[in-house]
Amino acid sequence: xxxxxxxxxxxQVQQVGYGAAISTALTAVIIVFSxxxxxxxxxxxxxxx
Numbered sequence: 001x002x003x004x005x006x007x008x009x010x011x012q013v014q015q016v017g018y019g020a021a022i023s024t025a026l027t028a029v030i031i032v033f034s035x036x037x038x039x040x041x042x043x044x045x046x047x048x049x
């Protein structure tokens with residue numbers, strides 16, 4: 001949903017800065033979730049071994 005909103009702001013409404021800010025924030029959130037998921041997966045993997 002927010003990726004569509006970012007695209008819409010960037011290309012159709014032509015608010016490039018706002019669209020870029022949304023994309024940057026979305027990327028940061030995805031990176032944080034990926035790091036947390038990786039840490040949790042490694043802990044679970046250690047418990048299974």
